[in-house]
Amino acid sequence: xxxxxxxxxxxxxxxxxxxxxxxxxxxxxxxxxxxxxxxxxxxxxxxxxxxxxxxxxxxxxxxxxxxxxxxxxxxxxxxxxxxxxxxxxxxxxxxxxxxxxxxxxxxxxxxxxxxxxxxxxxxxxxxxxxxxx
Numbered sequence: 001x002x003x004x005x006x007x008x009x010x011x012x013x014x015x016x017x018x019x020x021x022x023x024x025x026x027x028x029x030x031x032x033x034x035x036x037x038x039x040x041x042x043x044x045x046x047x048x049x050x051x052x053x054x055x056x057x058x059x060x061x062x063x064x065x066x067x068x069x070x071x072x073x074x075x076x077x078x079x080x081x082x083x084x085x086x087x088x089x090x091x092x093x094x095x096x097x098x099x100x101x102x103x104x105x106x107x108x109x110x111x112x113x114x115x116x117x118x119x120x121x122x123x124x125x126x127x128x129x130x131x132x133x
Contacts, residue, residue: 039070042077042093046118050077050091053122063088089125093118 042050057063057079065080067087074094078087089112090105097103102121103114113124 039072040075040093040095041070042068042075046093047077049118049122053125054079057125091122 054063054066054077063079063081065083067076067078067080069076069078073096074092076093077091079089079091080087086107088107092103092105093101094103095101097114100115100121102116102118104112104121104124106112113121115121
C-alpha cells in the first residue's frame with residue numbers, strides 16, 4: 001500500500017475585511033470614541049493668497065517649484081528656485097505661535113515676517129517698487 005503524500009501547508013485564511021494601502025493624506029473612517037490625529041492645514045482663502053504670490057513670482061522667473069507639508073502642529077508651503085535645492089522661502093502656519101500664526105522664513109532660517117494677517121505677512125515676498133527718474 002502506498003503512503004499518502006504529505007499535504008502542503010497553506011496559509012491560514014483570514015476572515016473579515018481585506019486591508020488595502022491607504023495614502024498618508026487619506027483619512028480613515030472615524031469611529032466613536034477614537035480620536036484621530038489632526039493636522040494643521042491652510043484654508044482655501046489662505047492657499048489662494050499664497051498661490052497668487054507664487055504665480056506672480058513664477059511669471060517673473062524667480063520661483064519654479066513648491067512643496068506643501070501638513071504636520072500635526074504646523075502647515076508649510078516651501079518655495080524653490082530649483083527642485084533639488086533647499087527652499088528659498090517657507091511660509092508657515094502654526095496656530096500655537098503667540099506672536100502670530102503665520103510666518104515667512106528665508107533659506108538661512110531667518111524669520112522675515114510674522115503676524116496674524118497672512119496678506120500682510122506675504123508682502124515681504126513682493127518686490128519693492130521704486131520710482132526711477
